[in-house]
Amino acid sequence: MSENEKLTEEIIFEAATVVFEEDGLSGARMQNIADRAGINKALLHYYFRTKDHLFEAVFTKLAQKMFMKFTPIFEKNLSLEDKIRFFFREHITFMQQNPKLPGFIINEINHNPQRIKKLLRNVDFRKLWTTIIEQHSEELYKYNITEETLPQIMTTIVSLSVFPFAAKGIIEVAFDNFGIDFDKYTEERKTFAAEFVIKAITK
Amino acid sequence: MSENEKLTEEIIFEAATVVFEEDGLSGARMQNIADRAGINKALLHYYFRTKDHLFEAVFTKLAQKMFMKFTPIFEKNLSLEDKIRFFFREHITFMQQNPKLPGFIINEINHNPQRIKKLLRNVDFRKLWTTIIEQHSEELYKYNITEETLPQIMTTIVSLSVFPFAAKGIIEVAFDNFGIDFDKYTEERKTFAAEFVIKAITK
DNA sequence: TTTTGGTTTAACCAATTGATTTAACTAATA
DNA sequence: TATTAGTTAAATCAATTGGTTAAACCAAAA
Structure with a gap:
């Protein structure tokens, strides 16, 4: 269901935003992001493949937000x-x-x-x-x-x-x-x- | 030999300074510090017990240097x-x-x-x-x-x-x-x- | 109802990493 | 020379961590 997917992806993205902003790339933990999103850790990789992919997505969004x-x-x-x-x-x-x-x-x-x-x-x-x-x-x-x-x-x-x-x-x-x-x-x-x-x- | 000890401790401290400044606490690796100091990783723990101890020493020194x-x-x-x-x-x-x-x-x-x-x-x-x-x-x-x-x-x-x-x-x-x-x-x-x-x- | 496609999870894996252990080494001392 | 106390390194450990796998789940379609 694309509706649900959009939702889950956004939930992950928002949780990742909070965790990355708080702990940075090297300090952030995938498990921490999963916990905050209330989902299984494997789902992070299902939607974003790797930690670096997820970080890249979050960082780009936030950097744009900043420089805009x-x-x-x-x-x-x-x-x-x-x-x-x-x-x-x-x-x-x-x-x-x-x-x-x-x-x-x-x-x-x-x-x-x-x-x-x-x-x-x-x-x-x-x-x-x-x-x-x-x-x-x-x-x-x-x-x-x-x-x-x-x-x-x-x-x-x-x-x-x-x-x-x-x-x-x-x-x-x-x-x-x-x-x-x-x-x-x-x-x-x-x-x-x-x-x-x-x-x-x-x- | 206290002369030598002072030397080794300083070598470790300086290597740790470079690595921590570059990668931060969460990004720094003990092995990286040991390599840069040209010594065995176990020596880091011999002189500074834990990564946090070592970081605390480096950070305090640098923070003083800054605020002085x-x-x-x-x-x-x-x-x-x-x-x-x-x-x-x-x-x-x-x-x-x-x-x-x-x-x-x-x-x-x-x-x-x-x-x-x-x-x-x-x-x-x-x-x-x-x-x-x-x-x-x-x-x-x-x-x-x-x-x-x-x-x-x-x-x-x-x-x-x-x-x-x-x-x-x-x-x-x-x-x-x-x-x-x-x-x-x-x-x-x-x-x-x-x-x-x-x-x-x-x- | 059965099938099918995507979604979610539990369990697991391999690599990394901070830390420990044990033994080898070294130089001063007796 | 033998002893001893401190120094260094190799090997190893246990926990963490990013990532994978296989199965369960679930809703829509046939």
């Missing part, structure tokens, strides 16, 4: 400053809902970089620069943005957004001693990071 | 701006020499947060704030720094410095398409990040 969130900013008709505010608001909100995702993706790519070569073909600084010029030619004189500094600026923006979640384990412990709530911190960070960047790039 | 780098900034007699410049210069230089360290530490802590509870007892925002007031009371009026925003500012500074190395795998691949050299990028980042932060916090 970077693109739609330039589809909006907003001022440059509002685009920055929009990005931090949306992106941090997304990570609040998927707090383990950044650390998982970063770690797995560090262990196997070619895993995302295909996905990152979209990252195009030249195209990004022309897009910025097209959309913000009139207001660009107000900011310290050049094609040369674009990689620095872009990685800076991503750093401010992603790092707190990628290093959640450390930050939570560090905050714990002072009663700083991580969720409150990330909520405030949406505006703090945006205004911080705007202030920094304004001439 | 945050403290000595306030021992220098510098202006606030020069302290920021000093931090990024020193810290990024350190990570250029240990590029895998940030990703390793972050990942292992995410998998087991209580592992650094002891080490992070030093992190004290209240004390940091009083130190800043003590050392920079006259020039503080020039900057947008308050006790409330200190956690945001500190995590921002750390983000800008650490993230490029923690996410080295992603960034290298993303840069690869445009002939941007990662080492050149990190070298430029020492000054870019410093001036970025100074600009952002200046009233």
